[in-house]
Amino acid sequence: MGRISLEGISKIFGSNSATALGLVEQGKRKSDIAAACGAIVGLRDISFDIEEGEILVLMGLSGSGKSTLLRCMNRLVEPSCGRIVVDGVDVTRLGRKDLLAFRQKTFGMVFQHFALLPNRTILGNVGFGLEIKQVSARERVERSMQAIELVGLKGWETKYPSELSGGMQQRAGLARALAADADILLMDEAFSALDPLIRRDMQAELRELQRKLKKTIVFVSHDLDEAVALGGRIVLMKDGEVVQIGQPEEIVARPATDYVERFVEHIDLAAVLRAEQVADRSAPVLAPTQTVAEARTALGGTNGGASGGASGGSWLVADGDGRLVGRLFADRLASARPSETLAGLLDLGLPVVPAESRLDTLLATVAAHESVAVVGRDGRLIGAVTSRSVVQALAARPGTHGQPKAGAPILSKPSGAPTWSGTSPNSPSTRSATTASTGSPSMAVG
Amino acid sequence: MPPWICIALAALAAYRVGGRKIGLLTLFGLLFLWNLRLWQATVETLVLVSIATAAALVIGVPVGIWFALSRRAWRTFSPVLDMMQTLPSFVYLIPALPFFGLGAVSACFATIVFSVPPVIRLTALGIRNVPGELVEASDAFGGSAAQKLFKVQLPLALPTIMAGVNQTMMLALSMVVIAAMIGAGGLGRAVWQSIQRLEAGAGFEAGIGIVIVAVILDRVTQALAARARPHGAA
Numbered sequence: 001m002g003r004i005s006l007e008g009i010s011k012i013f014g015s016n017s018a019t020a021l022g023l024v025e026q027g028k029r030k031s032d033i034a035a036a037c038g039a040i041v042g043l044r045d046i047s048f049d050i051e052e053g054e055i056l057v058l059m060g061l062s063g064s065g066k067s068t069l070l071r072c073m074n075r076l077v078e079p080s081c082g083r084i085v086v087d088g089v090d091v092t093r094l095g096r097k098d099l100l101a102f103r104q105k106t107f108g109m110v111f112q113h114f115a116l117l118p119n120r121t122i123l124g125n126v127g128f129g130l131e132i133k134q135v136s137a138r139e140r141v142e143r144s145m146q147a148i149e150l151v152g153l154k155g156w157e158t159k160y161p162s163e164l165s166g167g168m169q170q171r172a173g174l175a176r177a178l179a180a181d182a183d184i185l186l187m188d189e190a191f192s193a194l195d196p197l198i199r200r201d202m203q204a205e206l207r208e209l210q211r212k213l214k215k216t217i218v219f220v221s222h223d224l225d226e227a228v229a230l231g232g233r234i235v236l237m238k239d240g241e242v243v244q245i246g247q248p249e250e251i252v253a254r255p256a257t258d259y260v261e262r263f264v265e266h267i268d269l270a271a272v273l274r275a276e277q278v279a280d281r282s283a284p285v286l287a288p289t290q291t292v293a294e295a296r297t298a299l300g301g302t303n304g305g306a307s308g309g310a311s312g313g314s315w316l317v318a319d320g321d322g323r324l325v326g327r328l329f330a331d332r333l334a335s336a337r338p339s340e341t342l343a344g345l346l347d348l349g350l351p352v353v354p355a356e357s358r359l360d361t362l363l364a365t366v367a368a369h370e371s372v373a374v375v376g377r378d379g380r381l382i383g384a385v386t387s388r389s390v391v392q393a394l395a396a397r398p399g400t401h402g403q404p405k406a407g408a409p410i411l412s413k414p415s416g417a418p419t420w421s422g423t424s425p426n427s428p429s430t431r432s433a434t435t436a437s438t439g440s441p442s443m444a445v446g
Numbered sequence: 447m448p449p450w451i452c453i454a455l456a457a458l459a460a461y462r463v464g465g466r467k468i469g470l471l472t473l474f475g476l477l478f479l480w481n482l483r484l485w486q487a488t489v490e491t492l493v494l495v496s497i498a499t500a501a502a503l504v505i506g507v508p509v510g511i512w513f514a515l516s517r518r519a520w521r522t523f524s525p526v527l528d529m530m531q532t533l534p535s536f537v538y539l540i541p542a543l544p545f546f547g548l549g550a551v552s553a554c555f556a557t558i559v560f561s562v563p564p565v566i567r568l569t570a571l572g573i574r575n576v577p578g579e580l581v582e583a584s585d586a587f588g589g590s591a592a593q594k595l596f597k598v599q600l601p602l603a604l605p606t607i608m609a610g611v612n613q614t615m616m617l618a619l620s621m622v623v624i625a626a627m628i629g630a631g632g633l634g635r636a637v638w639q640s641i642q643r644l645e646a647g648a649g650f651e652a653g654i655g656i657v658i659v660a661v662i663l664d665r666v667t668q669a670l671a672a673r674a675r676p677h678g679a680a
Contacts, residue, residue, distance in 0.1 A: 104588030
């Protein structure tokens with residue numbers, strides 16, 4: 001079970017909620033229920049878990065119920081039915097007093113329009129949550145100042161909110177939530193009121209803070225780019241229902257409904273895709289112990305550079321444990337004596353990136369170095385990102401251009417695609433077969 | 447206490463609250479009243495108005511809070527407030543007389559009833575107008591109802607409440623002549639007597655006295671309200 005667990009949450013607005021709940025259980029449509037008993041279905045039977053330390057983005061257009069769902073978690077909005085379990089405590093059953101104490105201890109909230117008290121300085125605002133908890137004045141100042149430093153507002157603590165820019169006010173809002181030392185942050189459209197540049201900075205900083213502080217963050221947003229930038233799972237909502245839950249790349253690759261597909265249509269793929277998904281796994285990989293002659297046989301009829309996506313005419317070379325050693329350029333292979341081993345011919349200047357890095361951060365490196373090796377968390381080589389594999393990945397947007405060709409492991413989990421790391425690097429023959437089918441350099445890319 | 451000390455202290459207080467302009471206004475206004483031999487009457491009027499305003503606040507602010515937090519109370523009693531403000535002020539003298547008899551107490555009672563509605567209304571209005579997100583912030587951090595009221599709602603409603611105080615004071619002052627009819631002293635009695643004796647000059651002097659007191663009280667309470675406004679807000 002996750003940190004927060006939602007089980008069958010529904011929310012009915014208006015009177016007649018009992019009747020409406022019955023109709024919800026029968027699976028009646030929102031408009032039918034409104035016609036039948038005049039009640040509005042705000043949320044319908046929502047269940048999912050939020051893991052410890054993740055950034056979960058609740059996303060949807062206005063009116064989709066995302067803010068209502070967020071407020072159900074700390075019961076600012078009472079759910080009409082269902083359970084919310086946080087750290088093993090059923091929040092929906094807490095009495096008034098226990099609920100207040102639980103909110104003080106567990107939840108920090110950040111609001112769209114900052115919700116800072118205009119009659120207090122930044123210091124006074126940041127200490128608000130601690131004041132509610134009746135923390136002593138000295139400790140309050142101390143902890144508030146720590147939070148203020150953490151969000152980079154040091155030197156502004158004696159100013160009033162009206163003297164700060166929007167971005168700085170929201171930093172103060174964030175500091176207020178952090179100072180209270182609650183480890184679940186509920187952020188309601190927290191960056192939506194900021195201008196785009198500031199918003200991007202804040203998103204990056206939030207990720208950074210998250211890495212440092214390991215808070216669990218539930219972030220409400222209507223902006224898919226923002227959801228992607230925050231880098232966590234996305235819960236896509238429509239009309240009070242969850243349409244799809246998943247990593248951004250899963251949602252972009254396999255939209256569950258037409259609605260999701262329309263939603264993700266204009267997303268910047270480069271920001272969503274991870275290196276491991278773009279990497280060409282089908283290119284043959286050589287071993288440093290092989291001789292030039294063996295390598296030539298292994299590569300078979302394929303001539304350097306033209307196949308396997310190893311553009312610029314090079315192949316990756318890895319040792320028996322699947323660890324990257326270097327790359328071998330085709331021209332060196334061609335000019336070498338057949339009895340030489342590959343170890344002496346390698347180029348070791350190949351850039352290496354972790355599997356989870358986003359494609360947009362790699363583009364410059366790929367452009368400069370022809371290819372970039374992608375390495376998994378266990379240190380094993382996954383494949384190479386080349387300019388060709390990048391173009392293929394970007395061209396493969398579902399629903400717009402053609403589906404990716406079979407054998408090119410783009411946008412799909414490695415399950416079906418040939419994985420390299422498990423097999424011996426000394427038997428690339430099976431690989432060659434896949435390579436051949438991957439196609440010629442003239443393959444259409446959109 | 448000799449009048450000149452009182453006048454000096456009042457002017458100083460007004461200066462501290464509202465700056466040089468209001469300080470000078472208070473100084474010359476009160477000196478003028480002293481010069482008209484209306485000092486005693488002015489003090490009596492000020493006492494009546496202050497007591498009535500204080501009592502109106504003690505009653506009005508809690509009732510205003512209640513009206514702000516309970517929609518039902520607001521709906522039920524809002525017409526009563528309308529009636530209190532629209533009934534001719536003479537009518538309040540009628541119930542006051544059998545209970546308290548002729549004199550300052552009855553006058554004070556009638557003045558309070560007449561002047562309490564604005565402070566109730568504006569307190570309720572001020573609390574209701576606190577942005578929902580701020581109230582929600584208090585809830586989200588686990589604030590109790592009392593913490594929400596004293597840390598968020600009342601401080602933010604304070605400028606509006608101060609406007610109510612100003613209105614209440616002005617209404618109390620407007621009752622002084624009527625209150626004089628049932629025996630209250632002060633400038634009101636001076637006006638009432640001169641009407642009965644057809645002394646136009648004396649009546650005019652007392653009338654000017656009431657205007658001066660009104661202007662001073664208005665400016666000082668407005669300056670107080672301005673100070674209650676949050677930093678940086680216009």
